[in-house]
Amino acid sequence: MKLSLGPLQYFWPRQQTLDFYRDVAAWPLDIVYLGETVCSKRRELRLQDWLMLADELAEAGKQVVLSTLALIEAESELGALRRQVQQGRYLIEANDLSAVQLCRENGVAFVAGPSLNIYNHRALAMLMQDGLMRWTAGVEQGRQLIGELRDAMRAQGEPMPELEVIGWGRLPLSFSARCFTARALDLPKDQCGFRCIEHPDGLPLATREDRSFLRINGIQIQGEEITDLGPELPELRALGVDVLRIYPQAQDGRAIVEHFDLARRCVEPPPRRGARNGYWHGGPGMRVEAP
Template sequence: MDSISATRYAESNVRLSLGPMPYFWPRAQTLAFYEAACEWPVEVVYLGETVCSKRRELRLRDWLSLAMLLQSVGKEVVLSSLTLIEAESESGALKRLISAAPGLVEANDLTAVSLCRQTGKNFVGGPGLNVYNAETMALLVADGMVRWVPGVEQGHVQLTHLLATADQSGIVLPELEMPVWGRPGLAWSARCFTARALDLAKDDCGFRCIEFPDGLPLQTREGEPLLRLNGVQVLGETTVDLGPELPELRELGVRIARITPQAHNMHEVLTRFAKVWRDGLATPRVGAENGYWREGPGNVQLPSR
């Protein structure tokens, strides 16, 4: 199947992307981050809030002006949507985001898929959608999914099967984007775990997650770091690094490698991947192994089953 994928993607650009920002930062810090991104070696930038609708340091118009700024220096901009949508007001905000988006939208929930399908807007299937087989992928492609970012559980074996099945069935493959750097998003809840840890009610949270630019660390009772609390989202503690697996990703047909934003050293991280990704080379691991990639527990400090 390698040759098939290679042919199919011959025309596609091999690119790096900056995924959506999972954390909540002060307005000035967020703006500075994306202004700096204009100079970074990254071709695709995802903007927007994917975790909590209460976070409003930046409004839609702010994201849109950042989009214009990034587009003006040649970046492709995608607006990402909320992962867990509960209130009708959030559905309304999503509708406005989709109609205002200057390019693709990243759909992280079926509500967004539904709206894109209805309005004929092409979308990126985000890691929040449950796509485990070629049949599901084909349905979403028919709905307008032109790019797909697999969920955190997807490993090499699963993706190989999925893509081979799609090839055999003549399914038009979406462009494939794979997260290669960052903490994995593991769970979402109605509950705000940051507010709970600070003994605050969610409705009166004071937006305190802004104090934890890389999430609030959670350890086991014997001091082993395990998770990061990020508002209503739970992340894995370890920053996953698929640097050594980059050639495997390329062979599989992945054309966009996604880097997840973090508070520090973003430029260095991007530069490290930019040096090797386009040439299909590996780079030694700096972060943690992604256990899911080899069919094991996501957290590789643990013995595999």
């Protein structure tokens, strides 16, 4: 089983981001996703900066994939997306159907990101004709749905693409045209002051009963709990999962990657360090078991 580092969901200062990925080059990872997936206003790094990091990581033996925005709202964003697709050196993670269309037009193979919402084998087979070569299951798609989709593909005589599942990190639940961080700070979206850079792991949101509930991350809402599918590794292998995705976090990133690297080489599953993913087991996504 391969290990991937998902795209950075948060907004970190330029130097912190550069230093982070230069450290990542030495981590036991097979695949690294680079790029902004949440907000086009986050411009600490430009496309050329991401390509520079991509070259360094590729030289270190990583497969590099350039991730696209999950929500395209303006012509300028579409232009930036077109430049990503046409850079011609690295795979694309398509997180929006605009990216799928541009990849198809340019004959570029792509990874289907978790926000594409693929729920049946017909949609998956159609996208494979367009160039899909790896599918990252959506956050709410558990073992039963994935198993049923795989069986339906086999029954139709269709090959399965590489299958990637989110194994560690806060789950990206939804995106909106509104900026939740700006709203929480009583700021207009167009004058947000890039305040999300002050929250390297998102802004915690609690209920009125002071119960931890969600994380606010610009226009994205995440689950509060950090999902951990480490103990489910035997089940993931049996299901045919090829890649386990780990999302970056501000602290202990290398330790988490090394933990999963050891786990994938052992027969016994590792102890759970994060929270049990209710979605995976067919229940509510919120934490149902203490870390």
